[in-house]
Amino acid sequence: MGGPVKDASLEGSIPEAWRPTLKAVVDSLVRRDAAIGAGLPPVDPVPAEISQKCRQAIDNYGDVTLITPPDESWNTSVALWFGDHWRCLVDLWTEEEGRSDLVLDVDVFEHGPGYRYRVNLVYVP
Structure with a gap:
């Protein structure tokens, strides 16, 4: 996987560097x-x-147990350039159904030599 794509017309995969x-x-x-993501610098x-x-979005989705997604989740999760940041939609997985319809919506900004992450919401697109 290469670096992040800065093209608003292209949906790209989530760069390896962002995945951890x-x-x-x-x-x-x-x-x-x-507090979601507390302690992650x-x-x-x-x-x-x-x-x-x-x-609440997870609870409202149904009687499911959210699990850590397998590596294959990166095959369907996407990043899209929005002019000054990327919007990432990370597919969420449940014990009951595998890949669910839920996504985690996170904005990623360039910040010095690295990146900053802003959690927006969990929802069904």
Whole structure:
């Protein structure tokens, strides 16, 4: 996998360099942490209201157990350039159905030599 694509007309795969951080955010959702991504230095603090909305979206989805996605989830998760950041839609998986209809929506910004991550929401697109 190459670096992130800066072309708003192309949906790209999520760059390898972002995957550990995005996986850690998903793991935070799986654990149902009060503050999603807390303690992950490149992740902007997630407001309590957003963390709550993410947990509610999972609860409202049905009687399912969110799990850490397998590596194959990166085959269908996507990143799209929005002019000054990338919007990533990370497919979420459940114990009951494998890949679910839920996605984690995260914006990724260039920040110095690395990247910053902002969690937006969990939802069904």
